[in-house]
Amino acid sequence: MPILIAMAGALVTGLVYWIQYGHGLEHIDQSLRDWRTGRRRRASESAIRSSPLKALRHPADMAGLLMTLVAHQRGLLTPEQEAEILSQLRAVAEPGDDLDTRMVVIRHAADQAPDPDTAVRSLAPHLRDCLSRSERDHLSDMLWAVATVHQGPTMAQERFIEQVRRAIHEDR
Template sequence: MRQVPPHRNSLGGIMPVIAAIVGAVMTGLLYYFIYGSGMEQLDRYLGDRRSAKLRARSEAAFRAAPVRAIRDPIDAAGVLMMLVALARGTPTPEQEAAIKAEIRKVTSPGEDHGARMAYIRHAATQASDADTAVDHLAPLLRDKLNAAERDDLERMLEAVAVIHGGPIDGQEKLIARTVRLLAEPY
């Protein structure tokens, strides 16, 4: 009768080879980090990530500066109206005319409305997003406006939103959030 050799594990001969390969790779990486430029590469990569985060934070602060610099409630209302127009896309001449008309109602006739609109347009487009701008402007408007003036501001925002077929969902949400923030106590 033929004798069958004892069964050997098929991985038994391969395991030492795999261990040797893994050991060689690990040793190579260790030498690369200790004696090569691995630590420099890693340090440069981490430094670049830190720099990118700081740069992004700095750019966000730079972009928010025009909104944070607003001290006049008329300018704040104008920026909010422009943000309502921007929620639909690029503001149209009709929307800008409506904003200018609303601003004329609350300012003196001799004021330079063109310069005010340029500032409002700049501040609104520089805002990183509408929610952040509303967060910055809400405390100013709560301090400076009484209840009737806050209601008038809501009417102004809705007057801009109804242009071009009525308000879209984004405009309605922005107006609702603004009204809610202005109604909250300090």
């Protein structure tokens, strides 16, 4: 027991000397500053990466992004999947819309999305507010149509579609 007390005393004495003579407080302060800076940097990078998601204001763009993310659950976006997304968008877009330009914006937002969960969390409140119940059901059908390209949906696509469906149908 006395040995443990002596070791604790030596440890406390060493800590006091390090703080007083070894500039310990400066080291601690610098470590805390680095930790805070890293946390702020990560938050800033996340905000920068999700800004294309927040820039989408039209429900058709949001639907296109979600359809693109469903296609990405299988892998890279194939021409067949993109054709299906365009046909689904053509059904909901106003006449005269430039769907090619819209697809460029959608692809960019999908590439910049940190992860599909973040995209769903950021888009769901706006979709919930601007779409009626039947339009939200139609969005789920559009997601299923994209998922069925290439021999039906994968488990990841089914989980993602269910996550989107729950997020846009949940009541606050």
